Amino acid sequence: MRAEVITIGDEILIGQIVDTNSAWMARQLNNIGIKIKQISSVSDDRQHILNALVEAASRADIILITGGLGPTKDDITKNTLAEYFNVALVENAETLANVTRIFAKSNRPMLDINKAQALVPQNCEVLINHNGTAPGMWFESDGKIYVSMPGVPFEMMYLMDEQVIPRLKTAFKLPEIIHKTMLTAGEGESFLAIRIADIEDRLPEHVKLAYLPKLGQVRLRLSAYDGGTANLEQEINMFAAEIAERVSDVLVATEDVTLEKAVLNVMESKGLTLSVAESCTGGYIAHLLTQHAGSSKVFAGGAVTYSNTLKQQILGVQRQTLDVYGAVSEETVKEMLNGALKNFNTNFAIAVTGIAGPDGGSADKPVGTVWIAVGSIEKKLVKKFTFGSKRLQNIERSAAGALAMLNTLLKDVDK
Amino acid sequence: MRAEVITIGDEILIGQIVDTNSAWMARQLNNIGIKIKQISSVSDDRQHILNALVEAASRADIILITGGLGPTKDDITKNTLAEYFNVALVENAETLANVTRIFAKSNRPMLDINKAQALVPQNCEVLINHNGTAPGMWFESDGKIYVSMPGVPFEMMYLMDEQVIPRLKTAFKLPEIIHKTMLTAGEGESFLAIRIADIEDRLPEHVKLAYLPKLGQVRLRLSAYDGGTANLEQEINMFAAEIAERVSDVLVATEDVTLEKAVLNVMESKGLTLSVAESCTGGYIAHLLTQHAGSSKVFAGGAVTYSNTLKQQILGVQRQTLDVYGAVSEETVKEMLNGALKNFNTNFAIAVTGIAGPDGGSADKPVGTVWIAVGSIEKKLVKKFTFGSKRLQNIERSAAGALAMLNTLLKDVDK
Structure with missing residues (x-):
């Protein structure tokens, strides 16, 4: 099962903000065995968003879109999604109620621009956003799933945790994937590679070893993908234990930690x-x-x-x-x-x-x-x-x- | 002038690291007037890298690639670039000398795996990396520029600062953009905006003011785009001086400084x-x-x-x-x-x-x-x-x- 992430917004492309959403989403998807094939950051531009959707759909089964949903006029994601699916925008009563509730709570007048947030493409299922006015939107089309979420991190995280992840688990029978990370310090990447070369050579096809170096430290990450083996976890732990013993003098931790x-x-x-x-x-x-x-x-x-x-x-x-x-x-x-x-x-x-x-x-x-x-x-x-x-x-x-x-x-x- | 950034590495796609390189690169490019069209993070996979290169080249004039360059065998970027340009890998003497020097300095034996880092695609111009063993590579092909750099942030930053940015300035006749940044601390974005609203209203079309807030600080950045005005610098300095005087009580600096x-x-x-x-x-x-x-x-x-x-x-x-x-x-x-x-x-x-x-x-x-x-x-x-x-x-x-x-x-x- 493959996913892609599309983040929409000029603020990422001019370097004003660092895209931390994608890494967070990637970890959540990985936990349930979904691999991300590509992460693309694109501009607030209709044609560019359309192209990114077509490209992503050619590679992946699940397309997660963040950003470009907000009350101001430079947000065009929703219109572009309606165009992509060739449907009209319709007012969603539940979303309007949510927006109204949020404005009532903060004692602020609701403007037309805010009411417009209740307009959604006709073919979507709305994921109510209890942390903000922009709704999440779930689309199923041509055997693929598209989810659009606001780019504000805690709004996106809420929708992912509460709605998207549980729905994806239900929608797909997911293959298992397990990671095991070890942290070493004081020994360079290539010296580590030599010390564990024979173990690496013995890894089966469905188990991968990655070296992740950082000033003075190297993380060793084993990833086991479902290969029909009876017990992936047991298998990966066995290799991890062998590596840990081999590099015990420079081993800091057998978990992913600083x-x-x-x-x-x-x-x-x-x-x-x-x-x-x-x-x-x-x-x-x-x-x-x-x-x-x-x-x-x-x-x-x-x-x-x-x-x-x-x-x-x-x-x-x-x-x-x-x-x-x-x-x-x-x-x-x-x-x-x-x-x-x-x-x-x-x-x-x-x-x-x-x-x-x-x-x-x-x-x-x-x-x-x-x-x-x-x-x-x-x-x-x-x-x-x-x-x-x-x-x-x-x-x-x-x-x-x-x-x-x-x-x-x-x-x-x-x- | 448009650029794209391709970051290569499974560690981004599984969310183990947050891609901070792209935002940093975007800011450097913006300063010299180059806009980023798309940022794509792709896996350590030959076909996927090839596709990403083709797609990026269809949209942009400059393609900056980071990651996927290191001594261990999971790095395939270099081979894939050689395949993309249809050239062989050849040993680069200068790179070999650099790798040798780095190992000599740290008194450690150089391994075959390290020597292999001196292999580069035949058509590239090597950008010597004084901070690490993986070289930067500069390609010109079909009127486009491709630059491949290691993903380790300080190595990438060094290559960008010392080599890539100066070369891009020379390679293209870039439109003039002048930035003038002022740093304030202790006053919120919206309060600053109210205090200088009338100055902002008087800015001509080709001068933009951006508010760049960061915990407890706000940077005010004026950008003047070449609009045929006789003296851009004089014009922007005049507005900057007016703003600086208005916010003098919370002004920290009239330059882009921490x-x-x-x-x-x-x-x-x-x-x-x-x-x-x-x-x-x-x-x-x-x-x-x-x-x-x-x-x-x-x-x-x-x-x-x-x-x-x-x-x-x-x-x-x-x-x-x-x-x-x-x-x-x-x-x-x-x-x-x-x-x-x-x-x-x-x-x-x-x-x-x-x-x-x-x-x-x-x-x-x-x-x-x-x-x-x-x-x-x-x-x-x-x-x-x-x-x-x-x-x-x-x-x-x-x-x-x-x-x-x-x-x-x-x-x-x-x-």
Whole structure:
């Protein structure tokens, strides 16, 4: 069963908004075993929408359309759908009641432009939108299903969850599809590929392995498509377990999770706390951790010591160390780590100092030179990295490197 | 001049990643006057990529392709491009040297799989990727330009900035478009619109004003399209100056710059230093500031005091204040600010404490309650905000709120 997504709206094509709807819809469809063949973002243009509908219908059985439904005059999706199906627009009583109710609730006068939202193509079944005035529309034509939804994310999500997904499950007998994702950090894509080449070679036709790299991390995703096998889940778990064992030294998680969240999960389960002493990462590691709800159970906080003065003052780095070895040195990063462990009183700490660039490098210590120290009072890891010349990348790579080192150390900590 | 973007990769179609590349590319193209007609995300499938290329070429003059270039065997873009252009793959010496250099630098052995990255379709001009091993490829065929780039955002961005955009400018005689952007913070879109309505009404047909809102900030962008006017730049600057004067109290910058960078610029020009004391923003403000090269001239660092213990220890907040008023209170945020000014010895400091959510709220202090204090020894601003229920938005809004308050205070500081 194949689907396509068409998102309508100039705001995506001029880059004003990022299309997050499509990825969300793709995940929901995948969960019920529907593959998306193509996602197309097209302009608010009648002919362009018509062409996109014809192309999508030539490839897929289900066409989901978002955007281009609203009260303002630049929305032409509804008229174009009526033209595509060669039907008239008719007023839908239930939709009119919904629009009227929403305006009554907010005590605002209803305008003609809003009443017009109750006009829908004659051949559609209306999916009432309890979160907004633009209705969802369900069409069946020539053995294919078309669904049109507003582009406002929470309105679309409501219609998908409550109406579209349940209806699609009923309409089709769907093949099974299962994904299993593993997160690794600290080993490059091609080295991982070599380490698991023989396992990959043994994968049956209906099981696919994808490498999804991201600065300092690689996700390994196994996807099993219904191939008449008795138990897809058992099969995919078997391969996943084999891969996980093979790469256990760099394995962070056997689920689809961010690196920092995986580390937070492990630390929380082991009852450990964490603090940071950040120089060149400038608060980025703290930000990554505190993005996640519940991070305060593990993360106490820390210091962003951009200046040498603050390295001495908050972390107790010795003036002499900075003078003799410099701020970016093994000696300084060790003192930063010790200062964090002592002053912030956590089980583990992360310390990072480096030259993020683009300026500040020297022949001795070029831009991209980063020292990372991670550990507890009992056990520490200290490592020098040589990243590239791009500031943001150096910050991200340093954070991933530090978290990967922490992940390694945590493997030796009992619960 | 019309362009299309094709993104290749199953990870987008199964919703594992959100396609942020396309919006970024769209903005860059728009700046030089190129409109995107369609964005298509297709699977790692030879026939599907071929079809997408044919369709895109039927609508556009420039086809930008991202994704599907990497060392592992699931990448088929390069072979498919060779098939599309009916040419062979040949080894490119410059690319091989680049791959070799990257591996040498990181002291890792180069594998056959990596050497294969130097194979490119015979008819392409290679765009060397200094940030990764997969090269960019520039094709000219039947009067159209095709560019293939890796999907890793920073590699794509580098190639676009350094190579693709300058080459497109040269390849086409593009109509003149001039943009002038002003950044405001602390005033909503509709209120700004009312304040400048009469100026907007007086804009000539070929000058457009766009409101680009982002949590706590609104960018006002004037775009002047070549309309035969003698001096587009003079014309647009006149309107920009009029708008800037009208909204001067909430104006942050008269250029397209981020809020934090604008604040850094002002502080640097006035010779001022800054530190932070962050609780609910968890390092995000420090991260925003330190993303920017040269931020160390202004930003000394600070503390992320997630726990109450660290609020006392690093910032000197009184235990009694926390007990009586709570961590999220006017009294606590004031002590955090004073602690930062005193302990970090900077001219200005920012202190933030709040409930980012989704948990931790109460009837008295619901999720989204945030206290922000900003100031110097001489002058301080303290404000309570009530944001929403979304954690990440609350963090972003808090940061924008704090920086907007700092911007206001800085207006009264002489150079």
